[in-house]
Amino acid sequence: MRLSRYFLPVLKETPADAQIVSHQLMLRAGMIKQAAAGIYSWLPLGYRVLRNIERIVHEEQQRAGHIPMLMPTLQSADLWRESGRFDAYGPEMLRLRDRHERDMLYGPTNEELVTDIFRSHVSSYKTLPLTLYHIQWKFRDEIRPRFGVMRGREFLMKDGYNFDLTEEDARHAYNRHLVSYLRTYERMGLQTIPMRADSGPIGGDDTHEFVVLAETGESEVFYDSEVTDRRFGDRVIDYDSHDDCRAVFEEFTSHYARTGETHDEALFHERVPEARRRHARGIEVGQIFYFGTKYSEPMGATVQGPDGKPVPVHMGSHGIGISRLLGAIIEASHDERGIVWPAAVAPFQVGIVNAKQGDPASDAACEKLYATLARAGIEVLYDDRTERAGAKFATMDLIGLPWRVTVGPRGLADGVVELTNRRSGEREELAPSQLQGRLSE
Ligand code: 5CA
Numbered sequence: 001m002r003l004s005r006y007f008l009p010v011l012k013e014t015p016a017d018a019q020i021v022s023h024q025l026m027l028r029a030g031m032i033k034q035a036a037a038g039i040y041s042w043l044p045l046g047y048r049v050l051r052n053i054e055r056i057v058h059e060e061q062q063r064a065g066h067i068p069m070l071m072p073t074l075q076s077a078d079l080w081r082e083s084g085r086f087d088a089y090g091p092e093m094l095r096l097r098d099r100h101e102r103d104m105l106y107g108p109t110n111e112e113l114v115t116d117i118f119r120s121h122v123s124s125y126k127t128l129p130l131t132l133y134h135i136q137w138k139f140r141d142e143i144r145p146r147f148g149v150m151r152g153r154e155f156l157m158k159d160g161y162n163f164d165l166t167e168e169d170a171r172h173a174y175n176r177h178l179v180s181y182l183r184t185y186e187r188m189g190l191q192t193i194p195m196r197a198d199s200g201p202i203g204g205d206d207t208h209e210f211v212v213l214a215e216t217g218e219s220e221v222f223y224d225s226e227v228t229d230r231r232f233g234d235r236v237i238d239y240d241s242h243d244d245c246r247a248v249f250e251e252f253t254s255h256y257a258r259t260g261e262t263h264d265e266a267l268f269h270e271r272v273p274e275a276r277r278r279h280a281r282g283i284e285v286g287q288i289f290y291f292g293t294k295y296s297e298p299m300g301a302t303v304q305g306p307d308g309k310p311v312p313v314h315m316g317s318h319g320i321g322i323s324r325l326l327g328a329i330i331e332a333s334h335d336e337r338g339i340v341w342p343a344a345v346a347p348f349q350v351g352i353v354n355a356k357q358g359d360p361a362s363d364a365a366c367e368k369l370y371a372t373l374a375r376a377g378i379e380v381l382y383d384d385r386t387e388r389a390g391a392k393f394a395t396m397d398l399i400g401l402p403w404r405v406t407v408g409p410r411g412l413a414d415g416v417v418e419l420t421n422r423r424s425g426e427r428e429e430l431a432p433s434q435l436q437g438r439l440s441e
Contacts, residue, residue, distance in 0.1 A: 022328070038154065064176055090201075179241070205290065271406055
C-alpha cells in the first residue's frame, strides 16, 4: 500500500476526551472514529488489525474442533421470554419494535438463538459433542461507555456454545476452551491469566475470566504472583483428550487468582504466602461459562440419550472480546512514541520510508523494494509522501509496524538501506537485495 493513496488520518494532538493510552493512540493513529457514544467506525488501519485478530481467533477455534457460523444481530424477543431473560437482562439490553409492533432486541449475547437452532435440528445424542461459534457484533447499552473500544456499546465478540450429553463432557468442553484461549491470546503476544469470576447475567456455576494485567484495567484482581510465570508455549494438545485438557486447566488454575467479586480474603491469606500476594488491575479479554441445563431445560433443548430417554443437553458459552483486544494489546505494548504491534496482529509488517522523496535514486530504490516485498507476500506500507523524513518516522513510530526500512541517498551511495526494529530500536544496514530474506526469517 502506498501511503499517498491510503486513508490514514493521523492526529497531531492527543484528543482531550481520551483518558487511557490505548484510546489516545487508536485515535491518533487514525484507527477508529467515534460515531456515537460507545459506537465506532473502524478506519482502514484499525480494520486491518481487527481482521487479523479475528483470523487468529477463527484458526484457534477450528483447531479445537469448533464450528463457525453466523447468527444475526437483531433477535426476536420471543426466545428471550422463553428463557426468562427478556425481563431479567435489564436496561443494558437495547429493545426495539418493528413496524408490526413486534418486540425485537439487538443481541447482547446469543444463548437463546443458538439453543433454538439446536432444538430445531438435533434430536439424538449421536450429534454430540457439538460446539458452534460465531464472530458477530453485540450491543449492550452500557451506562458508562468509556476508554474507546474497551467498553463500547457496540462491540465485536467471538461467542461459542457447546452442547454435550453429560456434565462430564461439558466440563471437558470448558477445559478445552480454556486451553484454546490460552493459545489464542499468546499468539497475539498477550499474557492472560484465567481467574475465577462472577457469572453475572449469563449464569451458571463455573466461570473464568481471562485477564491481562494493566493499570488501566477496569477489573480489580487478586492473585498469587506465581501465576504470571505461566506460559502455554508451543506444546501440542489433543483437544479431544479429557486428560490433556484437564492437565492444562489444573496447571493454569491451581494457584489463587480471582476477580474482585469472588475474591475471598481469608482464603487468599490461607493459600498464598504474603510475599506472593498481589492486588492489581486487569482487562478482561474473554470469559468462559459452564451453565449446564440453564437454557436447555426451559427451552426444551433435549436429545434422545443412548437408552432412548430424552435428556436436556449440558451447555456452556465462551466469549472473546475481539474489539476490546485491540485496546488491551496496545495497553500491553506501546512506548512514548506510539504503538508497538506484535507481528501477528500488525496492520502491515514493514513500512518503507523514502527519506528523500523526489531524489531519483531514492525513488527508484523504494519502488523496487516495494514491488519485491509485495510480490513476496509481505504486507508493506510505503510512505511515498513528500514530507520531511522526521515526520515520516514519527508516523511510522505512531502506527507501530514491526519493521521500518529507511531509504535515502547517503545509504544508497554505499549500497545499503537501514532496517529498524520498532520494539528494540535496533538498526542494521544491509543491501536492498538482502532485505526480503531478512524479513522472511
Ligand atoms: N455469552 C457469554 C460468552 S459467549 C458472554 O457474553 N460473555 S461476556 O459477557 O463475558 O462477554 C465476553 C467478552 O466480551 C468479555 O470477556 C469482554 O472481553 C467482551 N466485552 C463484554 N462487554 C464489552 C463491552 N461493553 N465492550 C467491549 N467488549 C466487551
